[in-house]
Amino acid sequence: MNYYNEISKGYDELYGEEQMNKARLIASKLVLKKDDKLLDVGCGTGFYLDLFGCDVTGVDPSEELIKEYKGNHQVLLGRAEELDFADDYFDVVISITAIHNFDDIERGLKEIERVGKNRFVFSVMKRSDKFGLIERLINELFVINEKVFEDKDVIFFCTKKG
Numbered sequence: 332m333n334y335y336n337e338i339s340k341g342y343d344e345l346y347g348e349e350q351m352n353k354a355r356l357i358a359s360k361l362v363l364k365k366d367d368k369l370l371d372v373g374c375g376t377g378f379y380l381d382l383f384g385c386d387v388t389g390v391d392p393s394e395e396l397i398k399e400y401k402g403n404h405q406v407l408l409g410r411a412e413e414l415d416f417a418d419d420y421f422d423v424v425i426s427i428t429a430i431h432n433f434d435d436i437e438r439g440l441k442e443i444e445r446v447g448k449n450r451f452v453f454s455v456m457k458r459s460d461k462f463g464l465i466e467r468l469i470n471e472l473f474v475i476n477e478k479v480f481e482d483k484d485v486i487f488f489c490t491k492k493g
């Protein structure tokens with residue numbers, strides 16, 4: 332967490348382009364209505380949130396990254412492991428290159444499943460040593476409908492199990 336607080340001012344310059352490409356790819360494949368509620372877990376500076384064109388909420392535990400957010404959506408301090416929302420509250424939940432940072436990945440994914448109605452997108456960093464664990468948990472907790480191999484991430488498009 333300290334890492335993200337420390338680099339907050341330079342985050343968009345360092346990672347902006349590569350993260351924007353992933354967000355564009357996700358937005359282009361999600362068919363969203365203007366009043367759909369979308370949650371982004373681990374949204375960082377949230378510079379790409381406007382792309383989705385719907386009612387967006389972001390959560391991230393880094394106070395400094397959140398301070399860098401300049402848009403009009405709701406961006407809140409929070410962790411994946413304890414999402415302060417009702418069951419099935421969001422039409423879509425996404426998480427872009429953040430899951431490997433969760434302190435408790437299984438708990439974070441279970442919380443995401445709880446607050447989401449039925450559509451989930453997880454962009455997972457291929458070179459993370461937790462990639463195998465993350466993929467196994469996604470497979471256990473969700474139905475994977477499509478996997479897109481992006482330059483640095485694999486993007487999982489999922490729905491709820493039974």
Ligand SMILES: C[S@@+](CC[C@H](N)C(=O)[O-])C[C@H]1O[C@@H](n2cnc3c(N)ncnc32)[C@H](O)[C@@H]1O
Pocket residue numbers: 332335346350372373374375376377390391392393396409410411412426427428429430432433434435439
């Ligand atoms: C590589 S950044 C990605 C940020 C943003 N999604 C993007 O694409 O620019 C990883 C993010 O995970 C966040 N993070 C760390 N621990 C987390 C947790 N327990 N729950 C949710 N997000 C977390 C960090 O604060 C950081 O913003």
